[in-house]
Structures are given as structure tokens and as C-alpha cells.
Amino acid sequence: MKPDNLFSCRACSAQLLKKLRESKIFGHLSSERFAITDSDYGVTGSIYKCLQCGLLQCPETEEVLGFYKTLQDDDYEASRAERYIQAVALVKVAMHSINIIEDQEIKLLDVGAGSGILVEAATHAGLTAVGIEPSTWLVEVGKLHNLNILEGVLPNSSVGINYDIVTVVDVIEHVVDPYELLVAVRTVLRPGGICLIVTPDVGSLAAKILGFKWWHFRVAHISYFNRRNLTLLAKRAGLKPCSFTRPSWYFSYKYLRERICCYLPSWMFPPPIGPLRKLIIPLNLGDSILMVCERKE
Ligand SMILES: [Zn+2]
Numbered sequence: 264m265k266p267d268n269l270f271s272c273r274a275c276s277a278q279l280l281k282k283l284r285e286s287k288i289f290g291h292l293s294s295e296r297f298a299i300t301d302s303d304y305g306v307t308g309s310i311y312k313c314l315q316c317g318l319l320q321c322p323e324t325e326e327v328l329g330f331y332k333t334l335q336d337d338d339y340e341a342s343r344a345e346r347y348i349q350a351v352a353l354v355k356v357a358m359h360s361i362n363i364i365e366d367q368e369i370k371l372l373d374v375g376a377g378s379g380i381l382v383e384a385a386t387h388a389g390l391t392a393v394g395i396e397p398s399t400w401l402v403e404v405g406k407l408h409n410l411n412i413l414e415g416v417l418p419n420s421s422v423g424i425n426y427d428i429v430t431v432v433d434v435i436e437h438v439v440d441p442y443e444l445l446v447a448v449r450t451v452l453r454p455g456g457i458c459l460i461v462t463p464d465v466g467s468l469a470a471k472i473l474g475f476k477w478w479h480f481r482v483a484h485i486s487y488f489n490r491r492n493l494t495l496l497a498k499r500a501g502l503k504p505c506s507f508t509r510p511s512w513y514f515s516y517k518y519l520r521e522r523i524c525c526y527l528p529s530w531m532f533p534p535p536i537g538p539l540r541k542l543i544i545p546l547n548l549g550d551s552i553l554m555v556c557e558r559k560e
Contacts, residue, residue: 265281266278267281267282268280268282268322270311270322272316273318273320273322273439273440273441273486273496274318274441274488274496275318275496275499277314277316279313279314279315280313280320280322281311281312281314282309282311283310283312284309284475285309286307286308286309286323287307288306288308288482293330294334294335296482296483303481303482304477304478304480305475305476305480307475307480307481307482308321308323308324308485309322310487313492316492316495317489318487318488318489318492319486319487320485320487321486324482325439327437327439327483328397328416331397331398331437332399333399333400334397334398334401335400335401336398339377340404342514343378343380344543345543346513347380347383348513348543348545349510349511349513350381350384350385351387351388352510352511353381353384353432353459353510353553354384354385354388356459356510356553357371357428357457357459357555358388360459360505360506360555361428361457362455368391369389369427370392370393370426370427371385371392371393371428371429372392372393372394372422372428372430372451373385373392373394373395373429373430374394374395374431374448375395375396375397375416375432375433375437376395376401376405377394377396377398377401377405378402378404378405378408379394379396379404379405379408379410381394381430382394382410382411383408392410393411393412394410394411394412395412395413395414395415395417395419395422396412396413396414397415397416416438417444417447417448418443418446418447423451424450424451425453425456426452426456427452427456427457428456428457428458429451429452429456429457429459430459431445431448431459432459432460432461434462435462435486436462436463436479436484436485436488437484437485438485438486441486441496442500445460445499445500446500448500448502449501449502449558453558454559455557456557457555457556457558458502458558459553459554459555460553460555460556461554462493462551462552463479463484463487463552464489464549464550464551465477465488466489466490466491467549467550467551468550469548469549469550470550477550478522488552489552490554493554497556501559502556502558503556504554504555504556505556505557506554506555507555508553509547509549509550509553510547511545511546512551513543513546514543514544514546515535515542515544516535516539516540516543516544517535517539519546520532520534
């Protein structure tokens with residue numbers, strides 16, 4: 264099989280990309296299509312597969328940062344309570360993964376912080392937490408919650424260095440240059456510090472069963488990692504993968520019902536009224552990777 268072009272793979276840098284699927288995007292893109300809560304499943308840019316490491320990627324979708332700067336997502340903020348439960352769980356994983364000297368200040372940076380939900384969970388756990396986020400609107404919402412969120416993306420000299428923990432949760436699949444991002448993460452970590460990377464797993468059973476109908480195939484996702492090429496990318500960036508788990512997510516019944524009804528008829532599920540209105544459901548479909556990496560020196 265011959266490569267189609269001279270795009271470089273975002274994970275391994277090989278110029279061995281073969282087109283797998285034509286773009287399903289019709290008309291002009293807008294920032295609404297990049298909303299965290301977008302449910303237009305199966306709609307992506309042209310997908311290419313790296314013949315060397317297997318990474319699926321959309322190299323023709325390049326100018327995405329502008330969409331994130333102007334992004335507003337009220338549905339995301341409306342789901343703050345359930346996302347907070349998930350953030351608490353991720354902070355716990357981070358705390359279990361790091362060597363801590365008692366009474367030592369622990370510095371955490373959350374990359375792609377949104378409105379600061381993980382920053383809030385880390386602050387409540389006693390950490391000194393800061394976030395960085397490209398969306399002006401989400402940064403403003405974070406400030407309304409009295410959280411320390413900088414506007415921008417990594418690399419960024421304003422965030423400082425010597426972090427004990429850097430979290431990159433559902434971010435790496437959105438960026439044009441994940442290698443540059445992880446090199447920047449390594450740079451801001453102290454030696455011995457850790458980073459938590461969470462991303463959908465295109466090698467998971469759910470992804471294999473659903474094919475391009477898998478809920479993570481969407482406009483905003485421009486790289487689709489599996490454990491192997493995520494490991495390879497981290498190592499190239501100077502990070503040492505230490506552990507892999509499958510993170511759980513938490514959804515309101517209303518949110519989950521809307522998503523499930525993209526696949527199944529809505530009459531099968533009662534409307535979100537009465538006690539169902541406040542119901543939060545933990546879910547682990549085994550289709551995300553949580554990788555903990557260490558900066559060795
Ligand atoms: Zn590759």
C-alpha cells in the first residue's frame with residue numbers, strides 16, 4: 264500500500280499517510296461544531312491512517328485554534344456538577360501516582376482547562392492549581408468561579424515551570440500538533456513530575472463495533488489514538504508512560520438520553536422529569552485511555 268501524500272504523521276512523523284475516508288464536512292465550519300458537547304457523531308474531516316504507527320488523523324483540518332478561541336458552550340457549563348465528580352476522580356489518580364513529601368506544596372496545571380472544573384477539584388483537594396484554556400468565554404466563566412485560568416495554549420511562557428502534575432484531559436485529540444504539546448508539557452513539569460493524559464481509544468472494543476458511527480468520530484477530533492501510538496508519541500516527547508487505565512465518566516440522565524437517542528429510538532427512554540432530572544450516572548464504556556507518564560529527568 265502506497266501513501267497518498269507527504270503529510271507527516273502527528274504521532275511518529277513518518278510521511279506515510281494513506282487516505283481512509285473522505286471528509287463528511289459540508290459547508291463552512293464554525294466554532295459551534297467544536298463544542299465539547301457536540302453530538303454530530305460520524306462527521307469528520309478526511310481521515311488518513313499512518314502506515315507506520317496506525318494513528319488515524321485529519322491532516323487537512325489545520326486551522327482549528329481560531330474556533331476554540333471563540334467557542335461558547337452553555338451545555339458544557341450546565342453539566343458542571345457531573346463533570347466535577349469526574350475531575351475529583353482524576354485528581355485522586357494523579358495524587359496516587361506521584362511521590363509527595365508531606366506538607367509539600369503540590370502544583371498542578373490543567374491544559375485545555377475549559378471553565379476550570381478540574382482546577383476547582385484540585386484546589387479543593389489542597390493543590391495549587393492553574394489552568395490554561397484558549398476559549399475567551401470559558402476563561403471568563405472560570406473567573407466567575409474564582410479560578411485561576413490563563414487564556415491561551417501551550418507552549419506559553421506565562422504558565423511557569425516546575426509543576427508536579429500536568430493534566431491533559433480530552434485535549435490531545437483536538438490539537439494540530441500533539442507532539443509540540445507534549446514537549447511543552449514535559450518542559451513545564453519538574454523532573455519526577457507526572458502528566459495525566461486522557462483521550463478516546465480508537466483501538467477499543469466500542470470503537471471497533473461502531474466503526475465510523477463511534478461517538479468520538481466528530482469534527483473537533485482530528486487525531487484518533489490507540490494505546491500503541493499514544494505511547495510512541497509520549498516517548499518521542501521525552502515522557503515515560505507508567506500506567507494505563509480506563510477512566511469512568513459521569514453524565515446526567517438528560518445528557519445521556521440525548522446521546523443514546525442518536526443511536527436508539529427516544530420512546531425507549533422516559534423523559535428527564537421528576538427524580539430523573541437530577542440523576543447522575545457513572546459510565547465506563549472502556550473506550551478512553553488514561554495514561555500516566557513521568558518526566559524522568
Ligand atoms: Zn505514525
